[in-house]
Amino acid sequence: MTQYNRRQFIKQGSQATLAAGVGMSILPNIASAEIVNTYAQQPLPYAYNALEPYIDATTMDIHYNKHAAAYAKNLAEACAAENVNTQTVSLDNLMQSIGKYSAKMRNNGGGHFNHEFFWKCMKPGSTGGPNGKLLTAIQQSFGSVDGFKTKFADAAKSRFGSGWAWLVQTPNGQLVCGSTPNQDNPLMDISELKGKPLLGLDVWEHAYYLKYQNKRPDYITNWFNLVDWNFVATQFVS
Numbered sequence: 047m048t049q050y051n052r053r054q055f056i057k058q059g060s061q062a063t064l065a066a067g068v069g070m071s072i073l074p075n076i077a078s079a080e081i082v083n084t085y086a087q088q089p090l091p092y093a094y095n096a097l098e099p100y101i102d103a104t105t106m107d108i109h110y111n112k113h114a115a116a117y118a119k120n121l122a123e124a125c126a127a128e129n130v131n132t133q134t135v136s137l138d139n140l141m142q143s144i145g146k147y148s149a150k151m152r153n154n155g156g157g158h159f160n161h162e163f164f165w166k167c168m169k170p171g172s173t174g175g176p177n178g179k180l181l182t183a184i185q186q187s188f189g190s191v192d193g194f195k196t197k198f199a200d201a202a203k204s205r206f207g208s209g210w211a212w213l214v215q216t217p218n219g220q221l222v223c224g225s226t227p228n229q230d231n232p233l234m235d236i237s238e239l240k241g242k243p244l245l246g247l248d249v250w251e252h253a254y255y256l257k258y259q260n261k262r263p264d265y266i267t268n269w270f271n272l273v274d275w276n277f278v279a280t281q282f283v284s
């Protein structure tokens with residue numbers, strides 16, 4: 047992250063805090079625009095069976111080709127119906143103003159963004175753990191990497207029903223773990239948890255039920271083996 051971007055982040059964070067008082071978006075426009083900002087479903091960056099034994103090939107196939115594909119398709123329909131110009135309105139910006147659109151836009155816009163982000167949060171084989179400035183930030187916020195994992199897992203386990211667990215960077219630079227219901231995400235103006243997503247975990251049953259049935263905690267524990275910490279680092283603004 048360049049000095050300029052760092053300053054912009056801090057400045058935008060300050061603006062965001064200020065804006066909150068006057069009812070504007072409190073989110074800085076520093077979302078993962080370079081990484082996840084397309085309305086079209088992107089190719090899965092690995093084979094369906096690449097995440098085994100933690101996530102099975104059938105789950106990945108159905109998850110990507112049925113669930114995630116449907117979100118992208120339905121988002122396109124909602125954009126057409128509600129006059130969202132996908133050439134000029136970024137996906138990030140759509141998330142940040144989602145409150146003024148329909149439930150279809152909210153559910154499928156969030157669903158599309160979240161899944162595109164989720165695929166990139168995982169990678170076959172271990173990437174070790176966080177390092178450098180990200181590691182320092184995690185240690186400062188959670189005491190240790192294990193402390194972070196406990197907080198994140200608690201957020202994932204305690205999300206009632208369907209939803210997502212997140213590690214986010216708030217506009218003031220703090221790292222926070224939390225969760226969102228359904229297909230909401232921390233970029234959305236209507237979300238209680240707000241910030242820049244660094245890592246997200248799908249805890250809808252469609253993400254794990256074939257292999258884990260009702261044992262969501264086992265899915266969460268195993269999933270940490272798949273986290274692409276290099277991707278997380280690209281999302282972190284130091």
Ligand SMILES: [Fe+2]
Pocket residue numbers: 109113161248250252253
């Ligand atoms: Fe999902």
